Amino acid sequence: MVKQERAARTRRALIQAAAETFAGEGYVLASLPAISERAGVSKGALHFHFESKDALARAVEDEAARAVERIIDSAQRRPGLTRLELLADVMRGLMARIAGDAVVRAGFQMDGDVTRKGSRAFSRRWQAWVGEVLREAERDGELAEGVSSRAMATTVVAATVGLRVLAASDETWRSGSQVEQVWSVLLSGPVARQGS
Amino acid sequence: MVKQERAARTRRALIQAAAETFAGEGYVLASLPAISERAGVSKGALHFHFESKDALARAVEDEAARAVERIIDSAQRRPGLTRLELLADVMRGLMARIAGDAVVRAGFQMDGDVTRKGSRAFSRRWQAWVGEVLREAERDGELAEGVSSRAMATTVVAATVGLRVLAASDETWRSGSQVEQVWSVLLSGPVARQGS
Secondary structure (H helix, E strand, O other): OOHHHHHHHHHHHHHHHHHHHHHHHOOOOOOHHHHHHHHOOOHHHHHHHOOOHHHHHHHHHHHHHHHHHHHHHHHHOOOOOOHHHHHHHHHHHHHHHHHHOHHHHHHHHHHOOOOOOOOOHHHHHHHHHHHHHHHHHHHOOOEOOOOOHHHHHHHHHHHHHHHHHHHHHOHHHOOOHHHHHHHHHHOOOOEOOOOO | OOHHHHHHHHHHHHHHHHHHHHHHHOOOOOOHHHHHHHHOOOHHHHHHHOOOHHHHHHHHHHHHHHHHHHHHHHHHOOOOOOHHHHHHHHHHHHHHHHHHOHHHHHHHHHHOOOOOOOOOHHHHHHHHHHHHHHHHHHHOOOEOOOOOHHHHHHHHHHHHHHHHHHHHHOHHHOOOHHHHHHHHHHOOOOEOOOOO
16 A cells, blocks of 8 residues: 555544544544544544644544535436426435434534634535525426425424434434425425315 | 521522633633632532532533423413423524523533533523423424424424524624524425415
């Protein structure tokens, strides 16, 4: 294995170990020695790649953000979806990834962590994308009368964040069935019509 | 002021100071000296009332839970509300209280904090109540066909948790307008009907 390959592999192991530690214990309690040990890497190697815990956290956040971009790109390439189906599809992919991938889970988790006052870049990007898709849906008449794209975006963003937080602390929220339940409500309209 | 009154006042000041500290810095970073200083109380007085940070946190959680019970009781006494209007009313009251009262804010926040592995009693109670109200709504025909009370409960609980987390980290989510937006969606049904 050439030197660059080995360095890249060490870097990936450190990001993975950091993400598992941040997701499990919270950013503030995570220690660099615990992370290098979990990665099977010396403390010197950790410091060669990352100058601080903050630098490691930023690397986790960047990789999580790229994973989300890929989920969005792949859903957008599926043909024949309405805007709401596209949103549901991306949210489904995102929640599955949060359940199965510590990097994405930690990236989202740190974004809402009061002990880590970050840029909120991750959730801002998610909010912006959801808002954009729903404005297009509104323009093309895909939303019911009386429902604004803004209100729908608020609901989708709040539900995404809520599902993520609930899944982090309670395993009954990790099955993926909750995303289907949320979209069964969002796609059908929950109030009985007058006279129905 | 008699001795018991003074003790009760000190206890309240400590709970308030602890809640402000937990909500602002997170449970794990909060220090007992910072809390006693914020409360204007000696360290000895703090230890007289609370044997540990965990005991203080439990007092904050208990008081927050009682505040939520009062919000629910008061909404349930309002006449003429449908079940969904009752839920919207309670959620509105809860979000206003989270914005304005550090004890309720900290109580909810600690419930989703990975660094504090608590009993989740607070969010379990909220989930149970939301589920119960929606089962009654379903039984009485207040939900649209195809919407299960379970799916609606998941959506309401996820949205509540999401709004609370977003409000904690981003002040644009603190105005109360987001609750109205969520309920405008939940009460109307967001998908354009076929042929409409």
